[in-house]
Amino acid sequence: MLPFTGAVPGTPRAVRDDAVFAGALAVLSAVLAVFVEDGLRPDLLGWSLLLGAHVPLVWRRSSPLPVLVGVVALIAPYHAVDYTHMAAVPVGMVALYTVAVSGRPRRALITGILVVGVTMTVNASVAPHQVAEVLRISGWVVAVLLLGVYVRIHRQYVTSVLERAERAERTREEEARRRVAEERLRVARDLHDLLAHSITLVGVQTSVAAHVLTADPERLDRAAVAKALDDIADTCRSARGELRATLEVLREGTVEETRGPLPGLDGLADLAEAARTSGAEVDLAVREVEAPPAVGAAAYRIVQEALTNAVRHGGGGPGLTIRVGIRSEGPALRVTVVDDGPAAVQDPSHTPGFGLVGMRERARSVGGTLEAGPRPDGGFLVAAVLPLVPVGGLR
Known part of the structure; x- marks a missing residue:
């Protein structure tokens, strides 16, 4: 049988x-x-x-x-x-x-x-x-x-x-693939934010140094040239440190051990100071807010990308004003970055990058929303609403 x-x-x-x-x-x-x-x-x-x-x-x-x-x-x-x-x-x-x-x-x-x-x-x-x-x-x-x-x-x-x-x-395999995809996306965003921000500042600071050198060769302002070069060196050192930390994540493969502390709202002052080295006037208004690390990191990266875009596309230099506002609205954190540059009249042939996409992804990663676009009276506006109790966060 x-x-x-x-x-x-x-x-x-x-x-x-x-x-x-x-x-x-x-x-x-x-x-x-x-x-x-x-x-x-x-x-x-x-x-x-x-x-x-x-x-x-x-x-x-x-x-x-x-x-x-x-x-x-x-x-x-x-x-x-x-x-x-x-x-x-x-x-x-x-x-x-x-x-x-x-x-x-x-x-x-x-x-x-x-x-x-x-x-x-x-x-x-x-x-x-x-x-x-x-x-x-x-x-x-x-x-x-x-x-x-x-x-x-x-x-x-x-x-x-x-x-x-x-x-x-x-299910485990799909979850592993999803985590890998999310981590690749996170690293791509980090590299974009880091390199775009640093390269933009270096470019503006280099232009300042070149202008000082060629404006009046007979009366060379050595102090101004030295300050511009120091700003470039500081930007490069900062970018090198962040790039090393990001590459360690890729090399080690263990995100939690190599990521280090997330950037937060307390780092916005450094971002504003770096943008000021381009000659722009940056007005930073941050009200005391207790934000979770993931929300603070998302706000930091959104402000970083918005400042980078303002300096790059808004004619970075003297005359450009950027206003950054951080405040709580009920159970959410509201982030606004407004500039008065000519962003509304950008060259139509300009190839759009990943900046706006990355900012929206950062907002969605903590359950928030983001709106960005040119203002009717000139300049560019970035406005994000991030819940203070995040759904989940990617750096």
């Missing part, structure tokens, strides 16, 4: 495997018919009925109920003639087991009731003295059916466990 294994029911491999199994079972039945004495030794008719009952087993996986009917139709007259009863037991039990293991428990119950009921009815009318023997056989029939039901339920349980494990593994 082998359970179904390997091949799919109905396939050539399944038929071949069941044919081999039926042949082996037929050999076993023949041995029992020869050596067990609990009835008449089979003659030609007996051997035909006994061995013929094994033929339907070749299709037991694809048609379990017709196979059971075919087996019963052959072994019933075999038992009725009183041939060796033990020889026909294995094939009958395999047919019963196949029905139970391949169908729902209800089908096994109905099959058991019919088989036991018909057997007891026929034997009670034909040979009442064998009722005890029929009851014993009925017990085996019930046991085989229960075994088939148990095997079916156990397989379903194992299959469900394997499927849950597979789904959990897929």
